[in-house]
Amino acid sequence: MVQFLSPDGTYGVPAEYAEYGKIIADLKEEDFLKFYRHMSRMRRFDVEATALQRQGQLGLWVPAVGQEAAQIGSGHAVGKNDHIFPSYREHGVAITHDIDLMAVLKMLRGVNHGGWNPDETRFHLYAIVLGTQVIHATGYAMGVTLDGKVGTGFTERDEAVITYFGDGATAEGEISESFLFAAINKAPLVFFCQNNQWAISSSVETQTTVPLYQRGAGFGVPGIRIDGNDVLASYAVTKKHMDDARNGGGPFMIEALTYRIGAHTTSDDPTKYRSQEEVDYWTARDPIARLEKFLRRQGIGDSFFEKCDEENEIMAGEIRAQTFALQAPPIENMFQHVYSESHPLIEEQAAWLKGYEASFETDGSTSTEGGAA
Amino acid sequence: MSNTVEMTIVKAINAGLRMAMADNDKVLVFGEDVAQLGGVFRVTEGILAEFGPKRIFNSPIAEAGIVGTGVGLAMRGYRPVAEIQFDGFIFPAFNQITTQVAKMQNRSEGATKMPMVIRVPFGGGIGAIEHHSESPEAYFAHTPGLRVITPSNPNDAYWMIQQAIASEDPVLFFEPKRRYWQKGMVDLDNPPAGMHEAAVLRQGTDVTIAAYGPMVATALQAAEIGATEGRSIEVIDMRSMSPIDYATILESVKKTGRLIVTHEANTNVSVSSEVAARVAELAFYHLEAPVLRVGGWDVPYPAAKLEEKFLPDADRLLEAVDRSMGY
Numbered sequence: 001m002v003q004f005l006s007p008d009g010t011y012g013v014p015a016e017y018a019e020y021g022k023i024i025a026d027l028k029e030e031d032f033l034k035f036y037r038h039m040s041r042m043r044r045f046d047v048e049a050t051a052l053q054r055q056g057q058l059g060l061w062v063p064a065v066g067q068e069a070a071q072i073g074s075g076h077a078v079g080k081n082d083h084i085f086p087s088y089r090e091h092g093v094a095i096t097h098d099i100d101l102m103a104v105l106k107m108l109r110g111v112n113h114g115g116w117n118p119d120e121t122r123f124h125l126y127a128i129v130l131g132t133q134v135i136h137a138t139g140y141a142m143g144v145t146l147d148g149k150v151g152t153g154f155t156e157r158d159e160a161v162i163t164y165f166g167d168g169a170t171a172e173g174e175i176s177e178s179f180l181f182a183a184i185n186k187a188p189l190v191f192f193c194q195n196n197q198w199a200i201s202s203s204v205e206t207q208t209t210v211p212l213y214q215r216g217a218g219f220g221v222p223g224i225r226i227d228g229n230d231v232l233a234s235y236a237v238t239k240k241h242m243d244d245a246r247n248g249g250g251p252f253m254i255e256a257l258t259y260r261i262g263a264h265t266t267s268d269d270p271t272k273y274r275s276q277e278e279v280d281y282w283t284a285r286d287p288i289a290r291l292e293k294f295l296r297r298q299g300i301g302d303s304f305f306e307k308c309d310e311e312n313e314i315m316a317g318e319i320r321a322q323t324f325a326l327q328a329p330p331i332e333n334m335f336q337h338v339y340s341e342s343h344p345l346i347e348e349q350a351a352w353l354k355g356y357e358a359s360f361e362t363d364g365s366t367s368t369e370g371g372a373a
Numbered sequence: 374m375s376n377t378v379e380m381t382i383v384k385a386i387n388a389g390l391r392m393a394m395a396d397n398d399k400v401l402v403f404g405e406d407v408a409q410l411g412g413v414f415r416v417t418e419g420i421l422a423e424f425g426p427k428r429i430f431n432s433p434i435a436e437a438g439i440v441g442t443g444v445g446l447a448m449r450g451y452r453p454v455a456e457i458q459f460d461g462f463i464f465p466a467f468n469q470i471t472t473q474v475a476k477m478q479n480r481s482e483g484a485t486k487m488p489m490v491i492r493v494p495f496g497g498g499i500g501a502i503e504h505h506s507e508s509p510e511a512y513f514a515h516t517p518g519l520r521v522i523t524p525s526n527p528n529d530a531y532w533m534i535q536q537a538i539a540s541e542d543p544v545l546f547f548e549p550k551r552r553y554w555q556k557g558m559v560d561l562d563n564p565p566a567g568m569h570e571a572a573v574l575r576q577g578t579d580v581t582i583a584a585y586g587p588m589v590a591t592a593l594q595a596a597e598i599g600a601t602e603g604r605s606i607e608v609i610d611m612r613s614m615s616p617i618d619y620a621t622i623l624e625s626v627k628k629t630g631r632l633i634v635t636h637e638a639n640t641n642v643s644v645s646s647e648v649a650a651r652v653a654e655l656a657f658y659h660l661e662a663p664v665l666r667v668g669g670w671d672v673p674y675p676a677a678k679l680e681e682k683f684l685p686d687a688d689r690l691l692e693a694v695d696r697s698m699g700y
Contacts, residue, residue, distance in 0.1 A: 117481070117484040118448070129468065132472065135445065136441060138442055139447075140445035142446060143446045143451055146401075146451070174468075177433070180438065181433065184433065337478055338478070338517050339478070339542045345616050345617075
């Protein structure tokens, strides 16, 4: 398992991972600080969103507490021409790509199904049906190859694709099919599996008998396991394999071993299926605390961490206010964007509902006859 | 003077695909055995030689993967034309088609179009083994976000495949398998109609038969026989199962007062069920008889030795005509 930061914040590069270590050696202090800033923002955002759900302001929240290193490290390793296909827990990756976090909350409040533009952000929409996004990423990466944007040697031009999924999703057939399609097409694709060890209530031990990073090997997709709570491992290994993919090396799989400290969603009760001892064990390996210890040893003082806290409090306040201000969309939104070209049935139904709704507005009665009476 | 050529439906789809591929280099054709072999029905024969392996390629035998990679390619700006080898093999891709292809445009609030065509040879009558004779169109006609069409003749096949590829929306393009080798004149200059417009193929005054895909030929045959028995039967080729061109059907029903809807698919909760319900709503006072449905029985598609008794034929249509006229 690739690890550069041990749980007590000690930094070291094992000889066998020297190639990844070189990538970390290229990082500047501001990069480490950015990692911390984004990880702490992701945590604070998560805490705020959970509170908003508990107060009835969100229909559901999907916490990612504990997975900050896996997401922020890998997210920052994605190049400016690259493309990201997330599952539905990648709020941290969204932060690394400047996605408006309110767009994520809109979904969870029930305002829309995902309101950002994937072409502009290169961060595709959340996928709720497990594994569907992985085969989309595969097709997209095949398209990158068809476009001649792989292995040209021009780093300004070449592109790669990364897709995120969890340990639970690896059971989906589409992910096995993705390994196959990616391998035979030598697609520029990194499969990034966050093994948070729980698929709702099923532990990873009950879902696979072979380590997940080996899952792609039989299809021709090599893999490696990293300590998913080590942001430096997440960054360096992702960077290396995105670069390789962009340069024509074909697909690769990264299994980031992490832990879902929170519930699967706010509808879940993890006390029914796992022990407090286990949660405590992983809480002691918290990725943010680990990075903080490392940074303090590098001489980063209280003022930086206090400033992060302040910024995060401001962000949380804004998120809160904006969530409260989110209104239900207009009724006609339901009928929009079902098709991009005219469809008589939908137009007819939209028109009927509009007239029906208007019938209540005119005289306040419940007549269905357009208020004419 | 139009430029017309006689060809089979297979050749017409092939020619239409070539036109679309020549017109737009983002059009890609893929699926099982489509490249060197030209598909098991040879619909894509010769396309590899003309357009090369970047435009047409074989996919692994993984239907979810075929459609799922098609979604990714469409996101990338391509216009995928994916072939599902047989109707009964579409179900491994059902999740991708219904939860992803159909909904991507809606999910993204219009930011991500899904200009994808899924070609499916469908229907029975070729003496095949299980899963090679099915008519699954109702599943897809039921799903918002999809367009579902089927040609019944070479001219429509040539034009409708091009119209489907040009559409910004995903289109399920069902090909009437047992009519693949039916010949007809193709007008290479002028499309007959939009891909969602129904066509009145034969005028009549007593009763209307609305059919689509492989059943159109059967309906025309029934009308021919019926004429010898003094029945004046109007035949409509619906051409599109989603959306359905009700204007053409209603106009006909207002004239004849009687409607029979036919297809090979199981009749229960089918396209004909929907047409019957809508026509009853919209033309109740014009109807002289209840709308009748003549479709496949509500059983799994039978072994080939029994398919003649499963598929509606001209006699069953004429029996329905008699029943309709009896009201």
